[in-house]
Amino acid sequence: PIEELLQTALDAAQICKTLDIQYLWVDALCIVQDSSSDWFYKSCRACDVYSN
Secondary structure, eight states: GGGGGHHHHHHHHHHHHHHHOOOOOOOHHHSSSTTTEEEEHHHHHHHHHHHH
């Protein structure tokens, strides 16, 4: 839920909306924090994500 986002992420989303920026990467939403195995798995796929 949006209410659970950190204020920093909410502020960044508002700035992106104001500047008409379509995408915002919030690492904490995409990678399980404090999980080295999830970081390794997701970082190996980063080239696929960013190339599309």
